[in-house]
Amino acid sequence: MAQVSGSQPSRPNRRRPRWTALRPTPRFRRQLIQAGVVAVIAVAVVAGLAFVFGIIILQYAMGGLVVSSIVIVAAIGLTVLYGIRGFANFAYGDLMTLGAYLALLLSLNGLSLVWGAIVSFLVLAIVGILLEVVIFARLEGRGPVPPIVASVGVALIIQNGIRAVAGTTERIYPVPATENVVIVPGLGIHPISGILTLVVGISFVLSAHVLLKYTNLGKAMRATADNLELAKATGIDTKRVTYAAWVVSSSFASTAGILLGLGTAVKPTMGFDVLLLIFAAVIVGGIGSPYGAMLGGLMVGLSQEMSVPFLVWLERPDVIGLQFGSAYKVAIPFIILIIVLIFRPWGIAGRRPAFARRSYFIERITRTLAGERGAIDTSPGEANGGR
Numbered sequence: 192m193a194q195v196s197g198s199q200p201s202r203p204n205r206r207r208p209r210w211t212a213l214r215p216t217p218r219f220r221r222q223l224i225q226a227g228v229v230a231v232i233a234v235a236v237v238a239g240l241a242f243v244f245g246i247i248i249l250q251y252a253m254g255g256l257v258v259s260s261i262v263i264v265a266a267i268g269l270t271v272l273y274g275i276r277g278f279a280n281f282a283y284g285d286l287m288t289l290g291a292y293l294a295l296l297l298s299l300n301g302l303s304l305v306w307g308a309i310v311s312f313l314v315l316a317i318v319g320i321l322l323e324v325v326i327f328a329r330l331e332g333r334g335p336v337p338p339i340v341a342s343v344g345v346a347l348i349i350q351n352g353i354r355a356v357a358g359t360t361e362r363i364y365p366v367p368a369t370e371n372v373v374i375v376p377g378l379g380i381h382p383i384s385g386i387l388t389l390v391v392g393i394s395f396v397l398s399a400h401v402l403l404k405y406t407n408l409g410k411a412m413r414a415t416a417d418n419l420e421l422a423k424a425t426g427i428d429t430k431r432v433t434y435a436a437w438v439v440s441s442s443f444a445s446t447a448g449i450l451l452g453l454g455t456a457v458k459p460t461m462g463f464d465v466l467l468l469i470f471a472a473v474i475v476g477g478i479g480s481p482y483g484a485m486l487g488g489l490m491v492g493l494s495q496e497m498s499v500p501f502l503v504w505l506e507r508p509d510v511i512g513l514q515f516g517s518a519y520k521v522a523i524p525f526i527i528l529i530i531v532l533i534f535r536p537w538g539i540a541g542r543r544p545a546f547a548r549r550s551y552f553i554e555r556i557t558r559t560l561a562g563e564r565g566a567i568d569t570s571p572g573e574a575n576g577g578r
Contacts, residue, residue: 261450
């Protein structure tokens, strides 16, 4: 066929270098800027509190970062499973306990704690797949309530099974006794329950980011969490993705349980005792958002520990004479949870529902300030079909 005169020759397609795929997207750059703003605000708050309470607030801030590392690892695993399966796993805390006890058992029988943690990580991944195959796969399509009730039953079975086998005596990991590493006078951190926990927590956050952002499995998991039916229509093996979600969730629970056991005693209710704190982190950050779980875990851990100096100050007789003020630190994350639910019900980093314009509270304030009177949801004209 004769070439049409005056037509431009086609340009050769230039292959883009592979490294260009790693360039941050505009959305990711916006998230980095938002994270930077949050970090600057957090540093300013810590500096202000340090000016008021002294260097002791930095010690509590460091303790808050350690608690946040544990909560973040657990919250990531919990929210990944929620995004794929669509139910809250109330057995998650007891899976943490199971992982902690398994690592303790192996470390008491010749293995080092590191190898015990690795074996526990792998065993809990298998346990997660078995739970999906034996129990939760049979409840698929029956709504969110049956899986929640089943998870409560699994939690009771695991907790009472640990009590029957290991007893109720509190135990500690066989780690060498070491002194705190002094950073400056009055400020120190324990090398195992502090530095090691921070390093492991940061490593798991980075690994979760790489998994969800740069791997085919992570992209398939995000697509399945967004729209299950559309993921099936595009050829994604959603069953494989579900198994992968259970592996990630259960193995992260094992690691979080071991980190929790390093800072406290290992006991049958250790995971159950922090389960509400983990749920608070997930809800504050945004249900179903792994990055929101990271942010929520950071806020929950820091707020709980850094509130102690203020609560101790309230114990003074010349203030209000609050008794056992530091015991109220566990309520601070839930106060933050209530505030977030009032102003942003879908969480700080959660996806805003299409039908949600603003929260009821903010809309009520806006209408009041604007001088409007009448119903919040619909005007009389809209209620009558616009007539």
